[in-house]
Amino acid sequence: MSAMFHKKVLPPSKQLRVYSKGNVDLISKLPECLLLNILCFLPVSDLVRTSVLSKGWRYLWNQIPNLDFDQYLFINCLHVNVLSSGCSCQCHERKIGKFAEFIDQMLLFHHGHTILKFRLSFCFNEHFRYTERIDRWVCYALTNKVHELILDFSVCYTWSFLHNFVPYHMPHHPFAAPVRLTVLKLHFCEFNFSSFEALSLLRSLFLRRVVVLDGSIGLLIASCPLLQDLSLESCHLPDKFMNHPLDLKLKTLTVENCRINGLVNPQVEGARWIDLMSSNRPVDSFEISAPNLLSFKFCGESICKLSLKSMSRLVDAEISIDQGSVLPGQSKILHKLLKQLDHAQALTLCSWFIQVLPLEGNQQSLATPLDNLKHLKLKVGLDGLEFLGMACLLSSARNLESLVLTMGDFACIIWDYLDIEVLNVFNYDDGLYWDSQMLCFNCLKKIEIYRFSGRKQVMDMIKFLLKNSVVLENVIICSDKKIYSDTKPEYDDTSRLQIELNSFHRASPRAKILFL
Amino acid sequence: MSSTKIFLKSSDDKTFEIDETAARASETLKNIIDGGCLDGVIPLPNVSSNILPKVIEYCKKHGGDNGSSKKIANGGVDKDKEILPDYDEEEDKREKVRVDELKKWEEEYMDFDQQVLYDLMLAANYLHIKGLLDLTVEKAASMIRGRTPDQIRENFNINSDFTPEEEEEMILIEDEWDDEWAFD
Numbered sequence: 001m002s003a004m005f006h007k008k009v010l011p012p013s014k015q016l017r018v019y020s021k022g023n024v025d026l027i028s029k030l031p032e033c034l035l036l037n038i039l040c041f042l043p044v045s046d047l048v049r050t051s052v053l054s055k056g057w058r059y060l061w062n063q064i065p066n067l068d069f070d071q072y073l074f075i076n077c078l079h080v081n082v083l084s085s086g087c088s089c090q091c092h093e094r095k096i097g098k099f100a101e102f103i104d105q106m107l108l109f110h111h112g113h114t115i116l117k118f119r120l121s122f123c124f125n126e127h128f129r130y131t132e133r134i135d136r137w138v139c140y141a142l143t144n145k146v147h148e149l150i151l152d153f154s155v156c157y158t159w160s161f162l163h164n165f166v167p168y169h170m171p172h173h174p175f176a177a178p179v180r181l182t183v184l185k186l187h188f189c190e191f192n193f194s195s196f197e198a199l200s201l202l203r204s205l206f207l208r209r210v211v212v213l214d215g216s217i218g219l220l221i222a223s224c225p226l227l228q229d230l231s232l233e234s235c236h237l238p239d240k241f242m243n244h245p246l247d248l249k250l251k252t253l254t255v256e257n258c259r260i261n262g263l264v265n266p267q268v269e270g271a272r273w274i275d276l277m278s279s280n281r282p283v284d285s286f287e288i289s290a291p292n293l294l295s296f297k298f299c300g301e302s303i304c305k306l307s308l309k310s311m312s313r314l315v316d317a318e319i320s321i322d323q324g325s326v327l328p329g330q331s332k333i334l335h336k337l338l339k340q341l342d343h344a345q346a347l348t349l350c351s352w353f354i355q356v357l358p359l360e361g362n363q364q365s366l367a368t369p370l371d372n373l374k375h376l377k378l379k380v381g382l383d384g385l386e387f388l389g390m391a392c393l394l395s396s397a398r399n400l401e402s403l404v405l406t407m408g409d410f411a412c413i414i415w416d417y418l419d420i421e422v423l424n425v426f427n428y429d430d431g432l433y434w435d436s437q438m439l440c441f442n443c444l445k446k447i448e449i450y451r452f453s454g455r456k457q458v459m460d461m462i463k464f465l466l467k468n469s470v471v472l473e474n475v476i477i478c479s480d481k482k483i484y485s486d487t488k489p490e491y492d493d494t495s496r497l498q499i500e501l502n503s504f505h506r507a508s509p510r511a512k513i514l515f516l
Numbered sequence: 517m518s519s520t521k522i523f524l525k526s527s528d529d530k531t532f533e534i535d536e537t538a539a540r541a542s543e544t545l546k547n548i549i550d551g552g553c554l555d556g557v558i559p560l561p562n563v564s565s566n567i568l569p570k571v572i573e574y575c576k577k578h579g580g581d582n583g584s585s586k587k588i589a590n591g592g593v594d595k596d597k598e599i600l601p602d603y604d605e606e607e608d609k610r611e612k613v614r615v616d617e618l619k620k621w622e623e624e625y626m627d628f629d630q631q632v633l634y635d636l637m638l639a640a641n642y643l644h645i646k647g648l649l650d651l652t653v654e655k656a657a658s659m660i661r662g663r664t665p666d667q668i669r670e671n672f673n674i675n676s677d678f679t680p681e682e683e684e685e686m687i688l689i690e691d692e693w694d695d696e697w698a699f700d
Contacts, residue, residue: 026630027656027672034637034653041657052665052686055677516613 028056032063036112040066043073044102063112070121072155074099096123100133107140115141117148124153124168124188135171142198148183154209163274167211170195186210190269196223204229211236211261211276213269217288218244228252236261236276242286247310252295258283296341303333308340316346320379323352325414328422331360339368346375351411354380354389359422363388366396373397374443381410382458384430395439402446403465407453430457434464441469452479454497463504472508477501478516522549523557524572530565531557534572538579542571543644562642567635570628574648577621626655630672 027035039047039061047061075095103120118141122134141149153168170191179198185206193215196202202224212235221227221244231254239260259280263271282301289309290296298306299320319337334357341347347370361367376397380386382405394400415423428436447465452458466472479494494515501513520536522545539545548558563571628636633652640648659671669676678686 023673025673025675026634028674030634030637031641034641037641037649037653038656038660041654042661046661046663049663049665050660050668052678053668053674053676057674 028054032060035060036064039064043070044068044106045074059109059111062106062109065112065114065116066119067106067110067115067117068119069099069103069106070119070155071096071099071123072121074102096130100130103137104133107137115144115146117150118146119150119152121150121152121155123155124165131168134168138171142179142181145180147180148185149181150185151189152185152187154188163277164272166190166270166272167209169269192269193219193223196220199224200226202227206231206233207235208233209235209273211271211273212238212241213261214238216241216244217248218246221248221250225249230254232256232258234258236280237283240285242283242288244288246289248288248290249292250290251292253288253290253293254295254297255283255286256297256299257301260284296344303330303337306333306337306340308337311340312343314341314343316348316375317341317344318348319353320348320350321352322350322411323413324411325417326352326356326359327417328419329360331356331358335361335366338366338370342368342370343372344370345372346377347373348377348379349393351378351380351383351386351409352413354378354386354393355411355413357389358392358425359418363392363425364395365392368396370397371399374399374401375404376400376402377404377406379406379409382407382455382461383410384428384433384457385413385426386410387430387433388425388428391433391437391439394441399443400441401443402448403444404448405450405461407449407451407458431460434460437464439468441465441472443471444469445471445473446476447472447474448476448478450478452477459497459500462501466504466506466511468507469511470507472506472511475511475513476516477513524563524568525557525559526563526565526568527561528565530568532565532568532572534575535579538572538575541575541578541645541647543646545643560643563639564635567632567639570632570636571639571643571645571648574625574645577618577625578647622651626651 030038039050042050047064050057050061051059075092099122120134120137120141122130124130124134138149138151151168165188167188167190170186170189172192172195180201181199182201183204183206184199184202185204185208187208188210189207190211190213192213196215200223203226205220205224205227206229208231210232215238217230220230227249228251230250230252233254233256235258237258237260241260242255259277259282261276262279262281263276282304284302284304286298286304287307287309291310292313293311294313294315295317296308296311296314297318297320299318300322302323303321319341334353338357370393376393378390378393380390394403444465447462447469449458449462462475462477466475498513498515522534522536522539524532524534524539524545526532536549539549545558560568633655637649637652637656639645640652660668663671668674676683
C-alpha cells in the first residue's frame, strides 16, 4: 500500500538534506512520542510510506494523534491534476472510493491512545452514497475522545458551484457519555440542535456556511457551558438566534455575514444552499449580554438592532457594515452601539459607519467619550464624506495611542432614503476641513497608514495629525500603487511625496516617518 | 528591561547564563521560575553542554513568544487556517519584514548535522519549547516528505530489517495499490 505514492517523488534536494556522521540510524532511536510528532507533520501519502522503512516504523503511523484526511491532497498526490490528465469520471469516482476505503482502514487499524485532532475534508455533494460512511467517521471521532474535530465538506468546487448543493447533515446521536470534544469546526454542514447535547466540554465552535436548523445561542450555551469562543461565518440561523436575555460566558464572539433562515418551515432538512439564499434575510436582531466577552466582531449587510449588554471586560471590537444605503435612525443606532462598546481598548470601524455616524446627534464629539479606547483602526477611503465622522471619533477618543488607517475601502452609500436637510452636515470644504479642525492628541504615539496614495485629502490628513500630535513617535506609511491607478501624475513620484511629508510641521520632536 | 539572570547547569556540570525573559520561552523553566523554586542554579540532567548553548541561543531570539516563523507566516502546516482565514493584509505586511528576518535567522540557526537535530529536538521536548520543537520536528519531516522509502532510508541510515518474505509481501500489496491507481 505504500508504493502507491511513488509516482510523484521529489528529487533529492541538497537544502533539505541534513547529513549525519557515519552510518548510524539516529532517528529510529528517538522516543516514540517524538517520532509520532514528526509523522504529524506529514500528509497521509508520506505517512503511509513510512510503514515500509523498517519493522520499527511498520505500525508507528497507526498511532499518530492527528488524523488528517484531505480528499484533495489524497487524490492529487497521485496524479498532479485529475482533470488535465484526462482521467475519466469513472476513474475519479474510483479514487474517491479508494479514499473512503483508506479512511475506513486507517480508522480500523488506528490504535493510538488519544486522537488530538481529526480533520476530514471531503467533497460531500458529489457523493451522496458516502453519507452513511461519513456519519460513521464522524461518530468514530465523537466516541473516540477526539479533542479537536474539523469537518470541511466544501472542497473540490468553487463556491458558486457549491451553491447548488445540499450541506452535509450532522448525525444526531444521543451519546450516552459526554463527548471529549473541545474544539469543533464545521464547514458546509447543517445540524439540528440536538447534535450538541452531548458536547458538554466544547470550548470553541467555528461554523462556516453552516445551516443551523433550530435552537438559539442561549440553548447552545446551556448545552455547552464551557464554550468560550464562538464564530459564525456566512451561516444560516433560525429567527432570533442571536437573542438571549441571560449572561453568556463567551470570551470571543464573531458573527460575520450571517443570515436568518426565511423558509416557511425553517427546520426542514436538506435544502439546497441556493434555495436558502433566495429566501433569507440578514440578521436583524441581536441582543446579548456577555460580561466575560473580550473580543467582539460583527460584519453584516445591515446594521440591525444590536443590543450588547454589560460588555465590561471587552478589549477589542470590530464593526463592519456593508449596507449600500442608509435609513433614517441608523445613525442613532451607531451612537448607541459605541456607547455599549465603550470599554473596548481597540476598535475597528468601516467606512459606512464613519459616514453615517455624524448624521444625527452631536457632530463634534460623542455623548459618551471613548476614554478606554487606545487603538483605533479605520477602514476608509479618506474621502471628504468621512472627515466629519473621523473627527468626531478622534475628538472623543482622548486617550488614543495608535491610529491605523487602511485606505481603499470607501463605501459608496445611497443617501436617497434620508431627508435632504440631514445631509447638510456634509456642507464643508474637503480641502480646508482639516486646517479648520482644533484637535490635540496628547497620547497618540503611532500612526499607520496602509495603501497610501498621494491624494491631497490624504496628505492633508497626515499634515493635520503631525501638527497636532505632541507625543507622536512613529508614522508608518505603506503605499500600494496598484490600488490607486487614479493617482494624479504629479503625485506619482514616491520620493517627491516623501519629501513633502517630511516637510510637514511636527508637534512632536520625536516623530519619525517610515516608508515601507 | 529588567534582566534577572538565571543559571542553567548541563548534564556534564557546566553552568550557562540566561536572561529570565529568554528562559521564559521554555515552559518548563517558566514553571520553575514562577514556582519560586529558583535556588541559584537550575540543573538540567537531560541536556548536555554541547546542546545547551544552542537552546539558549533560540530562547534569546524568541524570549517571550512561542512559535516559529512558519506559524507566524501562516505556513502550510496549520491547515485549520483554511476554515477561518485572517485577511489582515496590513498586519501581514508589517509582519512580513519581521518574519523574513526571523526566517533568515532560522535558516542559519538550523545549519547542523543530524545528531544535533535530534539532541535539540529532545531538549526542546524536555524543556517544553514549542517553537523549537516544531522547528526541529518540521526539519526531520521535510526529510521524509515527498520521498521514496529508499530515499528516506538513505537520508536517515535506516536499515530495512524485514525478512525477504515480508519484503515480498509488501511489494505485492504495493503493486496491487499501484494497479488500482494507475491511469485507465
